[in-house]
Amino acid sequence: MTKIKMKLNCPMPKLDYDIITMGHGSGGLLTNRLLDKTIFDILKNDKLETRHDGAILPLSGKHAFSTDSFVISPIFFPGGDIGELAVNGTVNDIAMCGAIPQYISLGFIIEEGLKMEEFWDVLVGIKYACEKAGVQVVTGDTKVVERGSGDKIFVNTTGIGVMHEKANISAKNIKVGDKIIVSGNIATHGVAILSVRKGLEFETTIKSDTQNLNFLVKDLLDEFGDYIHLFRDPTRGGVASTLNEIARDINQGILLKQANLPIDSQVDAACEILGLDPLYVANEGLFITFVESKYANNILSALQKMKNGENAKIIGEVTHEHQGKVIIESAIGGKRVVNMQVGEQLPRIC
């Protein structure tokens, strides 16, 4: 457990079992005892406490609703764990819609034999990420599968958030000339995970960029409203796949400047050694935004002044040419097409 999380002061409760057993998924006594002593205790809030089949939420206006399942391996990695990742991932998906994340549901699929300590550490990760992002877990579900039918723990999070009143986020708003900004260094998460993958371990200080982006998004929308046309987080498939999806959807071209892609030098070196193109490597706490050209520099400056936005860069723009395609221009002016990822580069990266 990291030092930061230790500060939450969440000592593991005394439990009757050292590992999760099939009985913990029975819906009976063991399930109840486990949930009481762990989930209900560590994540407590008034909505979770009703313990009904669902939470009752007062909602009004337009809301974003998003789901994500997390199957990352290993479940603990430099810079985070599957619990933190699961909260941040859904928080960010909600934020990418231009909304303020509020409520989260939590679905666990646990492999029999998971150490109770590991389960607890995942819960601590969830609590930590919820507190940082300002969201509440309000309902949940826990299933257990036999050894060999799962892999330690899978986590689904589904979130609800109220739309920011100034948000007008839609690929339809993107037009030729729009600038493309990335909020920070690319390829960090994927390389951090690879560094601890079985059979591939290498020494590095690279940490996953998993973090919540909702406050950055809110602050940008507060200030720039509908000059911001789209937010998207380039997770699986990396920046290349996300931009290809957008180019296809808007049926315009996207031109990137290789020299402007922000990347940590260690990550860049690791990609070179491993033969990976950083454009395809997964990110977690990173977004791409398409903005009105005229305000791009203002938006960039604002972002660079924000926490976790310091490395933001304008990486390209929307063009008439090359409709539906992503093109990258090298430092010396050569151009090549960047395709969507084919096949699987790094399985179970999120």
Next chain:
Amino acid sequence: MTKIKMKLNCPMPKLDYDIITMGHGSGGLLTNRLLDKTIFDILKNDKLETRHDGAILPLSGKHAFSTDSFVISPIFFPGGDIGELAVNGTVNDIAMCGAIPQYISLGFIIEEGLKMEEFWDVLVGIKYACEKAGVQVVTGDTKVVERGSGDKIFVNTTGIGVMHEKANISAKNIKVGDKIIVSGNIATHGVAILSVRKGLEFETTIKSDTQNLNFLVKDLLDEFGDYIHLFRDPTRGGVASTLNEIARDINQGILLKQANLPIDSQVDAACEILGLDPLYVANEGLFITFVESKYANNILSALQKMKNGENAKIIGEVTHEHQGKVIIESAIGGKRVVNMQVGEQLPRIC
């Protein structure tokens, strides 16, 4: 595929692969192609089509929010499949809160090697159940794990529904004298699944009771409003575990009449042969409701006239005696305590 589902007229599209591969979970080209040709095509609606990270929903008033992951084995069983079950399960959890289910999110965790045909059949089950329940899948996520790290397919559904204006559902409203009604035959789902479990197959015509309960709940609330104090669906852990949870929460006793428990004779016989107590066997399309004593007979009659409510019975009542416990009285007047399920009777039943 069942005849009913065939009527949906959903021929499987031509796909490049016969099985799901790791690449289908990459977030890249294969993921996009698969989703386009399958999920986006078969489940299409205006909200799903925006293809953003989340759906934007206009919501107003109190809403119920509930999540459930489904890990049932086998994924196809007499009377249903994991897709149908996943939709019905969350639809019912929302209904149990006294709400009208509207929107569903869909999270797949697929084991590499799942036959495309099986994946398609699960999607057809989802479409079928959504149409029957009147809900829309508005957002989703698909992950793929390596062979041996999952088991065919796990499905998470998370739902949102608007509260019925007459609903006042809370364990706090339950009082001594309240009657307990069950909406139909118990133990059917669990026995249906057991009949096709590897190593245990036996011949029977018993089918899972998986079905949506939302219209029954709506009709009851329309007519009886807050004379209905609680709805709960006794899935995992069966009627015994659900009633024990409620007895504990309200700190009153629950007295059941053995003779009044509705059960299909084939299911009863199977339970006897297998040494199972039907009170602990999982149900899916069944609810228990706690109602104002004075209106219990009216509510029962109304329920018995509804489709899928024909076998409803008053099975017991809330008592001052035996606080926090569930007691059952046999046909000849003997009483015994019904404990919450300990350990696991039938793993992966939902």
